[in-house]
Amino acid sequence: MELMIMTTPDKFRSEIYIVIKLFENGLKTLHLKKPKFSKNRYKNYINQIPKKYHNRIIIHSYFSLMYKFNLKGINISSNTKPSKLFFLFYDFFKKRKIKIFTIHSLNQLKELNKKKYDYILAGPLFKSNNDEIIINDKFNKNHIKEIVFSYPKQIVFYGGINAENINSLNNNHLFGLLFLGVIWYNPNKQPIDVFLDFKRRIKPADENN
Template structure:
């Protein structure tokens, strides 16, 4: 089961160092989502993380940096998906030199996932539980119906929204292919320690981080 940590949209104190330590502790997937970062700010962030970990990072913006940095992939927001030709061309250019680059996106309903015709390596579905980082953003999926749909999907689906150490068992039972941690990590007093706790809980349940 994939364990994915997503960054906050705003800068967190000593974030690059914390993320680097998470990589050192075994984190395999990190989604870098800084919508207001300039290209140079994004480069500074990446440069502050050891190069050997760049291939675990998925960029949510400034996708052109995937040409010069050995990142794992790029994430398409709804805005990217709406700019069909521009996004298609950019992906084609990047993947011509990096064919193994992964492409991910996010959806907020089962209907959009089942109706999706694009081949994503995995997609986020949210909010599965009441959000930790967003007020009044409540979980909206029926457990039994959700498992039935997930069991019949070819697309790998990652649970997002309200996911924390206490919901790991539930996410597993629902049939998700992975879980995305945002507020469940960054809203804690010690994000690194919280990630290590998540890792230990996954190990206790015989779940791989990858």
């Protein structure tokens, strides 16, 4: 099971330095999502990362940058759909690029043509309730089991995953887990230390068999 990280939505102190260190320590996939960034700011962000790591970056907007920087792939949602022309280019590069779709409920998953995508980003899985992290109503325990076993190696969960609940998600049928807040806003540990701790908790699939 792969552990992925999403960038902070805005600026974060020393973020580029941390991202590079995460790559150096084994991060295989970074989801680059900056809703308030212009295309030029996206370019500047990517340009600060060594080219050898560009093929580990999934971009959530300005999809044409995937070709310009030879990025790993794109993440699509119902609000961000590329043009038909983009997909013509995508079909040409599809052997080397990843295409992902984000859903926020089980109903969306049932309506989605899974064959079009390499994996599905599903969440937020957990939510905060009076300072307690609980499972999102749209992804209760039964839903999680249904999703994981119905779509083996196709699902990446995100949202509210932390040190207390990660072990319950250590499942060989999952493609992976995506982290955001727990990495960047941990009051007790640096982002790299949090990532390495999660890596130790989640063994590769072949070690769990």
